[in-house]
Structures are given as C-alpha cells and as structure tokens.
Amino acid sequence: MSYPSAPHVETDFSKITRLVNDYPFAHIFTGEGSSGRVTRLPFVCDVHQDEFVTLRAHMDRKNPQAALIDGANVLIAFSGPNTYVSPNWRSDRSRAATWDYTAVHVWGRATVCSEAEFFAALITDLAATAEEKHEAVSKGKRWSFDQAPKAYVERLRPYVVGFEVKVTSIEAISKLHQDFPAKEALSVAEHLSRSGFEDSRCIADLIREKNSRI
Numbered sequence: 001m002s003y004p005s006a007p008h009v010e011t012d013f014s015k016i017t018r019l020v021n022d023y024p025f026a027h028i029f030t031g032e033g034s035s036g037r038v039t040r041l042p043f044v045c046d047v048h049q050d051e052f053v054t055l056r057a058h059m060d061r062k063n064p065q066a067a068l069i070d071g072a073n074v075l076i077a078f079s080g081p082n083t084y085v086s087p088n089w090r091s092d093r094s095r096a097a098t099w100d101y102t103a104v105h106v107w108g109r110a111t112v113c114s115e116a117e118f119f120a121a122l123i124t125d126l127a128a129t130a131e132e133k134h135e136a137v138s139k140g141k142r143w144s145f146d147q148a149p150k151a152y153v154e155r156l157r158p159y160v161v162g163f164e165v166k167v168t169s170i171e172a173i174s175k176l177h178q179d180f181p182a183k184e185a186l187s188v189a190e191h192l193s194r195s196g197f198e199d200s201r202c203i204a205d206l207i208r209e210k211n212s213r214i
Helices: 013-022 064-068 116-133 150-159 182-192 198-212
Strands: 025-030 037-042 044-047 052-060 073-085 098-112 160-175
Touching: 013 044, 013 073, 013 098, 013 160, 025 064, 037 052, 037 064, 044 116, 052 064, 052 098, 052 116, 073 182, 073 198, 098 198, 116 150, 116 160, 150 160, 182 198
Parallel strands: none
Antiparallel strands: 025 037, 025 073, 044 052, 052 160, 073 098, 098 160
C-alpha cells in the first residue's frame, strides 16, 4: 500500500512551486527520536529547469538546532491551506468527516554558509517576495536589504546562522476530495466557499480547479 495514495500525489510542478512560494514559512526537522529538533523558518526556493535545486534560510544562533544544521540531513515541510470537511456537505453522509489540505515535503542536506554575500542575497530575496505580497498595507516604497545600515548588518550577522539545503527528493500532496465523485466534491467546495476561514475558501477554489480539468 503506497502513501500518499496515488490520487493525492501532486505532480504538477507549477502547483508545487506555487505552494512553496505562497507559504514559505515551513518546519525544518533534523535528527531522530529524543534528539530530534524542529524550527519554523521562512525559506527561499531556487528553481532551475523545473527542478528544486536549493532552499535557503537562516536561524537564530542561540537555537540548539543551529549547532546541528551543518551537514545534517533535513526534512522541510511546507503546509498549504487546510480545512475540516463535514459529511453534512455531501449528499452521501455515510462516509466520515475528513480534512482536505495541501503540502510539500522536501528532503536534502544542509550546509552552513557564513559569507556576507550569501546573507545579503538571502535577506534581499526573502524581503522582496514578502514586501510584494504586503505592499498594499505598507506606506512608502518596498523595504529592501540595501536600506539597512551596514553597521547594523555587521552587528546582526554573528547572531544568525545562514544555510542552504541541496534538495534530494520532494513529496507533494493535494488531498482535495479526489476520492469522491465530482458532484460531491463540488458540493463540498460550495459549502467551503461560504466559510469565514480563508484556508477553507482556498481549498474550495482548489477543489473547483481540480474538477474543472475532469
């Protein structure tokens, strides 16, 4: 028995990339058992010829995980929108409630990068993407790394650990009611579209997108 099940495996690279770029704040896991550590960080994804090549991020040097990151095999879990689904939203209510969601799991090997150029490029790329998304609620032009005083940057760098992850494998999941007839899935989408929760409305849109191609 394979997991995730075949209908839930996402292979569309554009959708995988969209999730990682839209939800860059991910969990990074290192170690196993009682020695395992996890931290949530924003990541920059570097893509070449429709392949994930590297992921870049930085963490607080005081974080115990920072001392373990260099050379570590890591798992980075990106979580997209998710929502509860009630049986009441389907005509057949005999099947249990469930949870629809999207996610991308990335495995790779981490390497610490201490160069000032790496840090500058990382913060520049992180800020550029986030500033564009939130420009509507900001005053003035978008903030960029070159606006930070050099003295401040030099004081800050010793307190953070920058690193990159060479990607070795990816698992993408889109659980969007594919196990139900299109009529039932679209009924779920209709109910979710009226939800007060943004994630639920996002899943409604994804279910409709999935069924528009059937």
